[in-house]
Amino acid sequence: MKLFEQPAHVLHDMLVNKEITSLELTQAVLARIDEVEGDVQAYLTITREEALAQAKAVDEKIAKGEEIAFLEGIPGAIKDNICTKGIKTTCASKILQKFVPPYDATAMQKLEAQNPVVLGKTNLDEFAMGGSTENSAYHPTCNPWNTDCVPGGSSGGSAAAVAAGTAVWALGSDTGGSIRQPASFCGVVGMKPTYGRVSRYGLVAYASSLDQIGPITKDVTDCAHILNIIAGRDEMDSTSLDVQVPDFTKALVQDVKGLKIGLPKEYFVKGMDPEVEAAVKNGVKELEKLGAEVVEISLPNTDYAISTYYLIAPAEAATNLARYDGVSYGERAEDAADLVEMMTKTRTQYLGEEVKRRIMIGNYALSAGYYDAYYLKALKVRRLVKEDYDKAFKDVDVIICPAAPSVAYKIGEKISNPLEMYLQDACTVPLNLAGLPGISVPCGYNKDKMPIGMQIIGKALDEETILRVAYTYEQSQSYHEDRAQLGGK
């Protein structure tokens, strides 16, 4: 395997054993960027000079015989809705095209303490609203397995970078599947931790009660390591949970004996791509062979999850994005006669269509006379969705279903039909509504060699069990060793 194809834990050992230097590694990944970024377009900002400087600093440290942290000197990328001090953070929106945060997100701060090599900021659907990264105000990102296809979204840039070898690891954010679905589409590992496990401070809010930062990696081992780094209570985020953070790498054991897996019947119905269904069911069979018990379960309110999500998320987004008004930062439209016109023109001109659509839906749902029928009703259904899971988890240890109803589709194929796009989130949004952790691990391909992801869902704060199941499965297969070959065109 080439250097840029290796997972972080392998590279870490190589650095420790002085088989490579961070500079060699960083140069290899930057060369890979030069080679394929034109086709993949995973990045919005590349911080080449800073990356090289950081690599050199780490090498000096290693040369002095100092110990290095897990991510130290290993190149990775950050989704461009996570604030990075001194590095432009655009959220793939024109309205923040020049915005440079004066602070790091807490997750970023925790990463920075490890001295990783930050390569830059990755593309996303504007303000994380979308599932294909086509809603970026700058350019779409292409799927490294077939560049005619979308990488999924909204963390499409992060997933594509890890799959293409233009980053060893990446951070994404997941509001309704934005880590798990692109991980599935790009054949990499992506985890949405329990809501409150990772601080949201500095993650530019889309839907505050659903957003969560998580790792996108080449394998489950890296996922556990990065979760170790970013998890934990943060005084700056009132919703971050004040609970002990276990060492997640201790969960990396191959053992599912006696473990009970629930297969929700509502996920294996119409609309599901048969090849996806088959691949996931095969994965479950494999786990059964390894000693797990499989039972069918029911999550009866699953059908309502999409409509619930598309009321709650836009409602929160409508207020969260109200701040982009051209007054004190961000872009401002020229030639406005008065204040209202200035704000209106600014928002009309600098926010994208999908963002505006969700702001409209959200404001509608919160308006006097509609609040009870839409927003309040959605909050009640959200509780029912959560109760489904609470009930199911009385009997099972994990729940397994696809991370997406299909493999990656063609760029442009669905973008003109928002409703069809929204339905693509059916497998992922229920978890965000329930606040539960979920991971997507590669479990095969369709006939066109497009990756399929298996989603493993756990109880709240039980990332350890889903990591154990994911690791056990991963080690029984070799999908995590496959690399995207940039087909297509």
Added chain:
Amino acid sequence: MSYEAVIGLEIHSELKTKTKIFCGCATSFGAEHNTHVCPVCLGLPGVLPVLNKRVLEFAIKAGLALNCKINNFSKFDRKNYYYPDLPKNWQTSQYDLPICEHGYVDIETSKGKKRIRITRIHMEEDAGKLVHSGNTIKDSETSNVDYNRTGVPLIEIVSEPDMSTPEEARLYMEKVKSILQYIDVSNCKMEEGNLRADLNVSLRPKGSDVLGTRTEMKNINSFKAVEEALEYEIERQEEVLEDGGHIIQETRTWDPDRGVTLSMRSKENAHDYRYMPEPDLVPIITSDEEIEKFRESLPELPDARQARLESEYGLSSYDAGIITSSRQMAEYFDAVVAAGADAKLAANWIMGDLSKNLNAEGIGIEESPVEAQRLGEMIGLISKGTISSKIAKKVFEEMWKCPDSPEKIVKDKGLVQITDTKAIEAIVDKVIADNPKAVEEYKGGKKKAIGSLVGQVMKQSKGKANPQMVNQLLAQKLD
């Protein structure tokens, strides 16, 4: 037709916490523009609020002092509207689950005691300030925003429409101010906007229990303006109704210079605030034990203190009411009494000469150059008969100017009262001899004439003769 006014108040009070409600920035007033700001109060992308625990403590204390029920479960909401002084374009406030509900205060009106119910008290953040290049927004080329005040904690105290006169509204607001100062949660400096009120008023035929259409006047920040704005608005509404018109539900602004209220926006143009639960803050859970702890930490409140002054010292309800109207005055009073002064005399001096001097110099009682200890000592001298009340006024003026003790002033200025019968008698004899006309009048039955003789004696003794003895001696000699 005869109408009755129905008045309700929403009082906004800034809390005197050191830092803002959701970040660590200072709350102090008057700093250079945009120096008390950080990413959180500026609403930059990605930031999150963290509730300042002192704000919750102060709000609960205010609720307890205003006889409210404190809710064990409370939460914050987003009140959405676009304005440049509101960086997030929503105000973090409380909507359906405020921290306090169902309270009341009692006020003493000219017609007796009245209870004003309080619907709710909620916590929220203040907005910033627009700084216009011209005098008003209309004649300005540019407007700037000062975010120093953004995120300063506020409580909003909403009353029931229980007031029916402008006087009651003023008394209610004065009482609320006094209570907030007693419990030390707000500076209540109205000139700095610490305390301001929105006034709601409607009219209905006397005796009716149906509410009329109301108008609202926002951001009234003086007691005088509360009364004047309500007086004007009640009269205006009365005229409209008398002429057979209808009151339009609207927000009006009070123009203190012209003494009129002007239409600002009608109900049709009212904001739809699209309230939603604030997802970035967790619900506020307060246990009964915590609430009791706060209750125990409250100082003696004005009503209880007034009752104590009446029963303990026999002060009149009026005097006790004035003395306890501010915590500073009440504490000053207690200190004067503790220094040995008679309570009634202490009250008279505080409400009389001391208040007059304080008002003349425009300073608060806590800044008085005559400290409670010295005033107490001086009143002690009156009670002992060392000086007369009249001399005391001179002593007091000296004390105002210098830090000497009253004893020293009396000694240095030779102001000790003459209680030597012989010395007074000599002056009395001289005055009787010098004023035959007054003596005649007195003897002829005009008993009041003795007054001018007493005055003469006092004058000749330079005010030092004991007035009681002068009266006695004169009476003895003339009767």
